[in-house]
Amino acid sequence: MTPYNEHKADVLARLATSRQSGLTSEEAQARLIQHGPNALAASKPLPAWRQFLATLKEPLVIILFIAVLLAWASAGYDFFVRNDPSHGMAAVYESIAILLLIFVNAGLSFWQAKSAQKSLDALKVMADHHAKVLRDGDWLTVPATELVPGDIVSVKTGDFIEADVRWLHVAELQTNEAHLTGEAEPVQKQTHALGADVQIGDRTNMGFSGATVTHGNGLGVVVATGMQTELGKIATLLDQVKDKKTPIERTIARLTTKLMMVAMVIVAFTLLVELFKAYQQTGSLSFAALAESLSTAIALAVAAIPDALPAVLSIVLTIGATMLAKNNGLIKSLNSVETLGATSYIASDKTGTLTKNEMTVTRFYANGASYVVEGDGYEPVGEIIPDDEGDTPGFSRFMLASVLNNEAAIQTDDEGRSRPYGNPTDVALVVMGHKFGIDRDTILNKDQALDIDIIRELPFDSDRKMMSVVIKDGDQYQVLTKGAPDVILAKTDAILDHDQPITLAAGQAAVEAQVNRFAEQALRTLAVTLRDIDEDLALHGSTGDLEQHLTLLGIAGIIDPPRPEVRQSVTTLHQAGIQVVMITGDHAVTARAIALKLGIVTDPSARVVEGKQLEAMTDDDLFRLAPSIRVYARVSPEHKQRIVHALQRHGETVAMTGDGINDAPALRAADIGIAMGINGTEVTKDAADLILLDDKFTTIERSVRAGRTIFGNIKNFMRHELTTNVAEVLALLFGVLLMTQPVGQVAATTPTLTALMVLWVNMISDALPSFALGYDVPEADLMNQPPRNVKQSILHGMLGRIFLRGIVMGGLVYVAFIWAASQGMSGAEAQTLAFLTLVFGQLWHVFDARSTRTLFARNPFENHQLLLAVAFAAAASLLVTIMPFFNEVMGTAPLSSTLYAAVVFIPALPTFILSGIKELWLRWHRPPVAPERQAAPEHD
Numbered sequence: 001m002t003p004y005n006e007h008k009a010d011v012l013a014r015l016a017t018s019r020q021s022g023l024t025s026e027e028a029q030a031r032l033i034q035h036g037p038n039a040l041a042a043s044k045p046l047p048a049w050r051q052f053l054a055t056l057k058e059p060l061v062i063i064l065f066i067a068v069l070l071a072w073a074s075a076g077y078d079f080f081v082r083n084d085p086s087h088g089m090a091a092v093y094e095s096i097a098i099l100l101l102i103f104v105n106a107g108l109s110f111w112q113a114k115s116a117q118k119s120l121d122a123l124k125v126m127a128d129h130h131a132k133v134l135r136d137g138d139w140l141t142v143p144a145t146e147l148v149p150g151d152i153v154s155v156k157t158g159d160f161i162e163a164d165v166r167w168l169h170v171a172e173l174q175t176n177e178a179h180l181t182g183e184a185e186p187v188q189k190q191t192h193a194l195g196a197d198v199q200i201g202d203r204t205n206m207g208f209s210g211a212t213v214t215h216g217n218g219l220g221v222v223v224a225t226g227m228q229t230e231l232g233k234i235a236t237l238l239d240q241v242k243d244k245k246t247p248i249e250r251t252i253a254r255l256t257t258k259l260m261m262v263a264m265v266i267v268a269f270t271l272l273v274e275l276f277k278a279y280q281q282t283g284s285l286s287f288a289a290l291a292e293s294l295s296t297a298i299a300l301a302v303a304a305i306p307d308a309l310p311a312v313l314s315i316v317l318t319i320g321a322t323m324l325a326k327n328n329g330l331i332k333s334l335n336s337v338e339t340l341g342a343t344s345y346i347a348s349d350k351t352g353t354l355t356k357n358e359m360t361v362t363r364f365y366a367n368g369a370s371y372v373v374e375g376d377g378y379e380p381v382g383e384i385i386p387d388d389e390g391d392t393p394g395f396s397r398f399m400l401a402s403v404l405n406n407e408a409a410i411q412t413d414d415e416g417r418s419r420p421y422g423n424p425t426d427v428a429l430v431v432m433g434h435k436f437g438i439d440r441d442t443i444l445n446k447d448q449a450l451d452i453d454i455i456r457e458l459p460f461d462s463d464r465k466m467m468s469v470v471i472k473d474g475d476q477y478q479v480l481t482k483g484a485p486d487v488i489l490a491k492t493d494a495i496l497d498h499d500q501p502i503t504l505a506a507g508q509a510a511v512e513a514q515v516n517r518f519a520e521q522a523l524r525t526l527a528v529t530l531r532d533i534d535e536d537l538a539l540h541g542s543t544g545d546l547e548q549h550l551t552l553l554g555i556a557g558i559i560d561p562p563r564p565e566v567r568q569s570v571t572t573l574h575q576a577g578i579q580v581v582m583i584t585g586d587h588a589v590t591a592r593a594i595a596l597k598l599g600i601v602t603d604p605s606a607r608v609v610e611g612k613q614l615e616a617m618t619d620d621d622l623f624r625l626a627p628s629i630r631v632y633a634r635v636s637p638e639h640k641q642r643i644v645h646a647l648q649r650h651g652e653t654v655a656m657t658g659d660g661i662n663d664a665p666a667l668r669a670a671d672i673g674i675a676m677g678i679n680g681t682e683v684t685k686d687a688a689d690l691i692l693l694d695d696k697f698t699t700i701e702r703s704v705r706a707g708r709t710i711f712g713n714i715k716n717f718m719r720h721e722l723t724t725n726v727a728e729v730l731a732l733l734f735g736v737l738l739m740t741q742p743v744g745q746v747a748a749t750t751p752t753l754t755a756l757m758v759l760w761v762n763m764i765s766d767a768l769p770s771f772a773l774g775y776d777v778p779e780a781d782l783m784n785q786p787p788r789n790v791k792q793s794i795l796h797g798m799l800g801r802i803f804l805r806g807i808v809m810g811g812l813v814y815v816a817f818i819w820a821a822s823q824g825m826s827g828a829e830a831q832t833l834a835f836l837t838l839v840f841g842q843l844w845h846v847f848d849a850r851s852t853r854t855l856f857a858r859n860p861f862e863n864h865q866l867l868l869a870v871a872f873a874a875a876a877s878l879l880v881t882i883m884p885f886f887n888e889v890m891g892t893a894p895l896s897s898t899l900y901a902a903v904v905f906i907p908a909l910p911t912f913i914l915s916g917i918k919e920l921w922l923r924w925h926r927p928p929v930a931p932e933r934q935a936a937p938e939h940d
């Protein structure tokens, strides 16, 4: 027997489970061990040693390997031909040190890649699919991987079906099974047993793993999980997701390749010049001269490439993603960290994101009179007071229809508090019913002398903006429909007024005026209707047939207070040149009233574009209009995509929120698709780049701020790294070009810095502070700058500064070298002085690099990691010039204490002088502006 042939009860019995209480948690645990996790098998990841070897394939590492070979060749020549073992040993040490560096560096990048992957995996788990399951009689949300056969699961529109299930109860349930059948049309589900040999697409009493619920809701029992599901049977092993490089990573990879080519040219040029110099001095060309020239050339090649950059970058992006998660913003790919910082438009849903989604009916209009409902929260306490004194016509039919056509419930928890379950709009109506003294369950249990049964449910969806139930009241069938008043009025024939149905024409104006009055008070409005129908229509009528010829019973006015913190976020975003747009399914007047309260618009007559107006517009009309519109009302999900495209055509970077299943295409179209972690559907979470774990708008603002901070930090360390590279190359090139004669004891072919010194600088004194820059706190005016232009390269506006600082720093290093030589110091001493001048030049410069403005614009003590990294790099660099072992290996030599003092402080001068001049110039032309006084940039 297969589950689709069996009756529901037989499936439940065979799987030893209960529809009322589900499995026990012990049984579920035992079945999980027996059946394994509910996941498709993935292919094995590469073994660690292969991943490690892969890091050795970097072009830079290959250059270093060549350097090692050359060092060995030169050592062999010294040992066996020249018979100069001490010179030979120096080359051997150099090769060992380079090898050590290669492996330490490879180990480090391997470890960094691993730990980055670990953090990302941890974040991914948070974004994983979940399922609603009944265990021990309670509904729980569990990771989808924990589902087992026999679990009772419940799904609603927008959910993924996480395992193969046999339906036990469905309400207008439709699912999309295109992944199995190729059929894009949703399939209507039912619960009866089917005959033998029915194709998958026709198994209408089954739900399949990987399908999405496009409509309605359902309750089912899991019959297969993991590789046993229909999906598992056809799925080949899932490949591990390939690392996708982010745009910055790609930019840097391109930059590194370009720099490698530049390095090759410089190396070839240097070799020629050095050989020429050797020839000039000795009159012949020896292997020794070649080896010497090669070592300068290798130092140059190493100097030209920002080797630590890729590793630092991936770590900083990962730090960023983790930082965002701490702020309740779950990022799904590192790409988005970068895009977030460039966001120029945020299009947000209203309900739940900008507002609290804690709804309360405060007013209603029914049977020709209007009322105030007192009390807040979910407790059933509050008077219902008529607006007009005197006899009121009564509103029990409105109340009854509001609570019966309703999916929500209020339950009392262990501590005696009322807790809402279900859609907040419906919850508001349940609470209103309680204040009136009626409750759906009591009515349906026939405790109130009423004989009412619900026989069909037509659940709410945001395209129809309505929901209905079909009831049988004694012998009479009725459809109860409620929804957006403007949509409902178009399907209404009559209005109940003082217990008499009057025609729509007679009553419409009064009802609309009432709706407007509610909406102007920022109330969400809902029309409640009823229609008597015959049995045939009741049982077989389509949604469209049922939801027409309605009689309006009343209008509810529901308050959904704006989240108090949003106004400040909107102000901050406006100051940051980011526009906030509200897109809502709600009424235009309500939407504008809320937008005014939140500061999204300031003009009480600001234009609101409605969905039906959007439909009448061409894409070009919308393109022209979009930059000036801040509120869209009564929109359907498909309109969102058009709004995104219109803004993107203006070159804007658009972040868009969504929660319903139909929002997924708009989220994919947006540069940053944002899903709600709590109220969002699984499908939107899947389509999103950013998931708000707390559903709050403020989290978007904080994520954008974090995106900008991370991008700023990346720019800062690139500025720092590249300046050092320019300085190193120039220090060496100045030596090659300017030192044509021996100076003192120093030969003309002696490089300004040895290859190992350059490597040290790149790996230690440069990389560590760069890494610490990744942790830097945002600059004070971060959110007072307009959004970054995504079309500009990350290096835009930095090159002048990089070259100026690099030339001065490199020049100073060369001057230190030449000065030492002219004082009669040895080659090693002169190189050591040059090395330390470079190290300290950098360590001072890093404080300048961390500001977009100047060294003086930021408090140098606020980044503790940076201070630590600088202190460590300084101490370690001084130590390698003192310790004999390193003297031997790196070619350093101890210096006098005066010289040590000089190399620590003199290299600070260029940074202070250049930064000082710039600061004075800036103050003269552009005095620093206090952030709060800066005007919001005008975008329209």
Ligand code: ATP
Binding pocket: 349, 350, 351, 352, 423, 425, 426, 460, 461, 462, 463, 465, 466, 467, 482, 483, 484, 485, 524, 525, 526, 583, 584, 585, 586, 587
């Ligand atoms: P947003 O798009 O900002 O989340 P929203 O919640 O108002 O706003 P929808 O959920 O699409 O958007 O609702 C649109 C309209 O449908 C509401 O203004 C309301 O009139 C009506 N509506 C919402 N919930 C229900 C419900 N449970 N039953 C009947 N009608 C509803």
